[in-house]
Each structure stands twice: as structure tokens, then as C-alpha cells.
Amino acid sequence: MTHTFPEHFFWGAATSAPQSEGGQYAGGRSASTWDKWFELEPERFNANIGPEVTSDVYNRYREDAKLMSDINLNSYRTSISWNRLLPDGKTLNEEAVAFYRDYFQSLRDEGVEPIMNLFHFDMPWWLMEKGGWESRESIDHFAFYAKTAFEQFGDLITYWTTFNEPIVHVTCGYLGEYHWPKVNSLKRAIQVAHHTNLAHAAAVVEYRKLGLDGQIGNILNLSPVYPRSQSEGDLKAKKDAEELHVKSFLEPTVKGKYSDYLIDLLREHDLLPVVEEGDLELIEKGKVDFLGVNYYQPIRVREVEEHEKTYPVNSLGHFSRHYDWPEKRMNKYRGWEIYPEGIYDIAMMIKDEYGNLPFYISENGMGVAEEERFMNEDGMIEDDYRIEFIHDHLEFVQKAIAEGANCFGYHLWTFVDCWSWLNSYKNRYGFYRMDLETGDRSIKKSGKWIKKVIEEKKLLDKNVVK
Known part of the structure; x- marks a missing residue:
């Protein structure tokens, strides 16, 4: 197997507007649910950090674009803040347009392709x-927002x-806290999931109408599902988990329809959403x-015993339960299994079941707490654990590409340590460390390592950087 990567491979990192921009109410931006939730319950957020x-990307984006170029990144995925671009959902915020246009142009000036999420x-x-x-009203509002973004930035954004x-805002907001x-x-x-699929499709329609020179996609967390055993019950749990956790968005996104299996499963338990004329x-x-x-971790499942089920069904735990694989390797800081092979299995699923659609790894990474423990005498974080994590996953990305998978890039979560929802800065993920007092960026050992990998266009030894 070749150890080189394709010539035009997208090497980069990913973040989001709410986790990196800051400038909370600057330039006319209005509140999101996260802004309001922090105002209502600051104690829910780690160290009371909202x-x-x-x-502080709002003020540091030019510096960050240069730092990306310094480690040879050629692409970067972030998002636009809906509440910044359209603070009331209707009125275009010209300050936001100016900010984003300069932000995106600054990336391009440093040779970094911006991939933009909505x-x-x-x-x-x-x-x-x-x-x-x-609310069904959300579908039209999202389509209008998407159209506005395409019109304002379509000349700067290709992807x-x-x-x-x-699936995350569905499960975390409507099946948890x-x-x-x-x-x-x-x-x-399930109703929220259906409306989200409709909003996605409505945005795609708006994009196609404009005839822009670019492409549009969707970012899904595609965890492979592994059963405890090959028993009938465990295999049924695997199938149900795949349909609910993975394919409920993958099938509409790629094939333009819900699977018959999912429809039958929801109908059997009286869980079908309200579907109006024209939705499908x-x-x-x-x-x-x-x-x-x-991709971060796999899903491992087992059969649900009858005494564990509740009626009427009001939990995904009715269909499958987590199986604690005894051979697992864990990131103890995040509580997630480390299983690099899973990235290969997902690539093969896309190749074999979804027409080998082009895809890129839009997130993969390792969050670690108290990284200052690994700071050397020069003040650099020696994150060998992150280098090992990236290296091992890239091995399986290479294997998938060698076997015909249409993978065109790899993005780490994230470029510089960012704010992570309720966890705030408990775990760090970046190629660059951010000083919480000053906001200053400093490169980690993983940043030096990835720079050499990109430079040589091949997977290098984990210890190539001392």
C-alpha cells in the first residue's frame, strides 16, 4: 500500500462560529440558544465560561489564517453565525457581511480554502x-438564511x-439535557429530525437555483455500528441502531429518501412524524x-432484553443498548473509545452502499484535559498522544483510499483550542494552544508534526518531530 496522499488532498482543521468567533453581541449579532442558556444557567457550563x-476569531482571524499557512494547512471548515448575518431573521447585517468577506478573503490570501457550514x-x-x-416555520427561515449566505459569499466559497x-441537536436537545x-x-x-431534513433539502434547492460555481454537501457523524455477537437479537439491535443513529440523515442526504426499513420501524411503534404534502x-x-x-468513535450495541423495554416507546434505548467491549481503548478525558479502524469501515460503507460519493473527514480528534502537564521547558505542549491518534486514523484513511474510497481530505478538530458547549475549555483539541488569559496562540508538537506530513504528502513516523 502506498504511503502517499493524493496531490490535491484537503489538509485542514474544523471549528464552528459559536465555538470560535466570540464577539458575542458585536456588530449587531443577536442571541443564539447558547447565549441565552448561559445567561439563564451559567452554572451548567464548565468553570462558568460562556x-x-x-x-476570539472575530478579532484574530487574520492572525489565524497566517498560522494555518505556517503549518501548511490548505483548507479550513467553519460556519457562519445565522444570528450575525440575519439578527432578526429578515434583515441583512452589512457589518456581518463585511466581517465574513474579509475573514474568508484572508483565508484565501494565505492559500487556505474555506469550507463553509450553515x-x-x-x-x-x-x-x-x-x-x-x-416548527415548520424553521424550514423556510433556514432556506432564506441559506440563500442569503450563498448570495453574499458565493464568489468566495466553493464548498x-x-x-x-x-442527529446531535436531535438527540441532545430532545432526548437529553x-x-x-x-x-x-x-x-x-423524530419530528425535529424530519424538519431538519426538510431544511437541508430546502437549502440545497436554493443553492441549485443560483447556479453557483461550487458544490454543496452535508456533514454527518457516521459511526460504524458493531454488534456484541452474531445472534439474531444483537444483529437486530445493530440494524435498528444504524437506521436511527446513522442512516436517518445519510439516506435522505445521499439518496433523497428515507429507507423503507426506518419507515416501517417508526410506524410499528407509532413514531412516524407528521409529513405534509410535498415533503418527500x-x-x-x-x-x-x-x-x-x-468520526470519533464507533457505536457498539447489544440486544435489549424484554424487561428493559418500556411502552409506549419513548427512548432509543428501546431498540439497542450500549455494549461495553472488553477490548476497547479509551480516551479517558472524553469518555470515548479510540478505534481507528472505524474510519475505514465508514469509508467502505460509503463506497459500497452510497455510490462512492466524494467525502472528506470533516472532523476527527482527541480532547485532553490539563494539557499544561505536557508543556516542555520551551512552553510547547508535547501532545504525542494526539500525534499517535491522528497517525493511526490516517493509516486507515490511506487504506480506504488505496482500496478505492473517494476521500479527498482530512480535518482535525480543531485548529486552535476552542470553546466546547457545556464543557467550555475542559478538554483541548487544537494544533495550537490558546492561552485563556491572553488569547495568544502557541503551536503544539502535533502542529509541527502535521506540517511535515503535509509537506511530504505522506504519513510519517509518529516520532519524526522531537
Whole structure:
């Protein structure tokens, strides 16, 4: 197997507007759910740190673009803040347009291709007050926002995506308390998922209408699902988990329809969403040019015993339960399994089941707490654990490419340590460390390592950088 990467491979990093921009209410920006939630319950956020400043990209984007170029990154994925571009959902904010145009041009001037996402969990508060994604009104509002973004920045952005990990705002906001509005209703969650799929498709339609010279995709967290055993019950749990956690967005995004299996599964348990006339025709129009694939860990499942089920069904735990694989390797700081082979299995699934659609790894990374423990006498974080993590995953990216997978890039989460929702800065992820007091950036050992990998266009030994 060759150890080189394709000539035009996208090497980069990823973040989002709410986790990196800061400038909370600067330049006319209005509140998102995260801004309001922090105002309401600051104690829920690690160390009481909210989204006011985050990585201060609002003021440091030119510096960051130069730092990306310094380590040979040629692409960068972030998002636009809906509440900054359209503070009331209707009126274009010219200050935001000027900010974003200069931001994107600064990236381009440093040889960094901006890949732009439209929604990264940051629902505008004015729309949340109308019901958020539970309201059908959200579909038209999102389509208008998407159209506005395409019109304002279509000359600077070639690669667009609609959502980041749409399953997450469904499960964390409507089947848990990790995103606003913190409700727990499977029926409502499924309705939110349907409206999100419709919003995605409506944005794709708007993009196609404009005839721009570019491509549009969707970013999905595609975790491979592995059963405890080959028993009938465990295999049924695997199939159900795949359909609910992975393919509920993958099938509409790539094939333009929900799978028959998912429809039958939801119908069997009286969980079908309200579907209006024209919905399925709209979803059929939402097929994408490419996928962003976020991969962190696999899903391991087992059969649900009858005594564990509840009726009426109001939990995904009715269909499958987590299986604690005894051979697992863990990132203890995040509580996630480290399983590099999973990235290969996902690539092969896209190749074999989804027409070998072009995709890139849009997120992969390792969050570690108290990284200052690994600071050397020169003040650099020696994050050998992150180098090992990236190296081992890139090995399987290479294997997939060698076997015909249409993978065109790899992005680490993230470029510089960013704010992470309720965890704030508990775990660090970046190629660059951010000083929480000053905001200053300093390169980590992993940044030096990836610079050499990109320079030589091949996977280098984990210890090549001393």
C-alpha cells in the first residue's frame, strides 16, 4: 500500500462560529440558544465560561489564517453565525457581511480554502421562541438564511455544507439535557429530525437555483455500528441502531429518501412524524455533491432484553443498548473509545452502499484535559498522544483510499483550542494552544508534526518531530 496522499488532498482543521468567533453581541449579532442558556444557567457550563469570547476569531482571524499557512494547512471548515448575518431573521447585517468577506478573503490570501457550514447547533433565540426545529416555520427561515449566505459569499466559497451532525441537536436537545430546549420526547425528536431534513433539502434547492460555481454537501457523524455477537437479537439491535443513529440523515442526504426499513420501524411503534404534502418530493431534491464525515468513535450495541423495554416507546434505548467491549481503548478525558479502524469501515460503507460519493473527514480528534502537564521547558505542549491518534486514523484513511474510497481530505478538530458547549475549555483539541488569559496562540508538537506530513504528502513516523 502506498504511503502517499493524493496531490490535491484537503489538509485542514474544523471549528464552528459559536465555538470560535466570540464577539458575542458585536456588530449587531443577536442571541443564539447558547447565549441565552448561559445567561439563564451559567452554572451548567464548565468553570462558568460562556460563549462571549471563545477563541476570539472575530478579532484574530487574520492572525489565524497566517498560522494555518505556517503549518501548511490548505483548507479550513467553519460556519457562519445565522444570528450575525440575519439578527432578526429578515434583515441583512452589512457589518456581518463585511466581517465574513474579509475573514474568508484572508483565508484565501494565505492559500487556505474555506469550507463553509450553515448550522452548527446555534439556533437563533428568536426562532427558538417560535418552536425552533419543531416548527415548520424553521424550514423556510433556514432556506432564506441559506440563500442569503450563498448570495453574499458565493464568489468566495466553493464548498458549502448545510448542517453539522444534525442527529446531535436531535438527540441532545430532545432526548437529553445537553442542548436547549432540554426536553425528552422521542416523538418530538423524530419530528425535529424530519424538519431538519426538510431544511437541508430546502437549502440545497436554493443553492441549485443560483447556479453557483461550487458544490454543496452535508456533514454527518457516521459511526460504524458493531454488534456484541452474531445472534439474531444483537444483529437486530445493530440494524435498528444504524437506521436511527446513522442512516436517518445519510439516506435522505445521499439518496433523497428515507429507507423503507426506518419507515416501517417508526410506524410499528407509532413514531412516524407528521409529513405534509410535498415533503418527500422536497427531500428528494436535497441530494448532495459530497459528504463531510465526522468520526470519533464507533457505536457498539447489544440486544435489549424484554424487561428493559418500556411502552409506549419513548427512548432509543428501546431498540439497542450500549455494549461495553472488553477490548476497547479509551480516551479517558472524553469518555470515548479510540478505534481507528472505524474510519475505514465508514469509508467502505460509503463506497459500497452510497455510490462512492466524494467525502472528506470533516472532523476527527482527541480532547485532553490539563494539557499544561505536557508543556516542555520551551512552553510547547508535547501532545504525542494526539500525534499517535491522528497517525493511526490516517493509516486507515490511506487504506480506504488505496482500496478505492473517494476521500479527498482530512480535518482535525480543531485548529486552535476552542470553546466546547457545556464543557467550555475542559478538554483541548487544537494544533495550537490558546492561552485563556491572553488569547495568544502557541503551536503544539502535533502542529509541527502535521506540517511535515503535509509537506511530504505522506504519513510519517509518529516520532519524526522531537
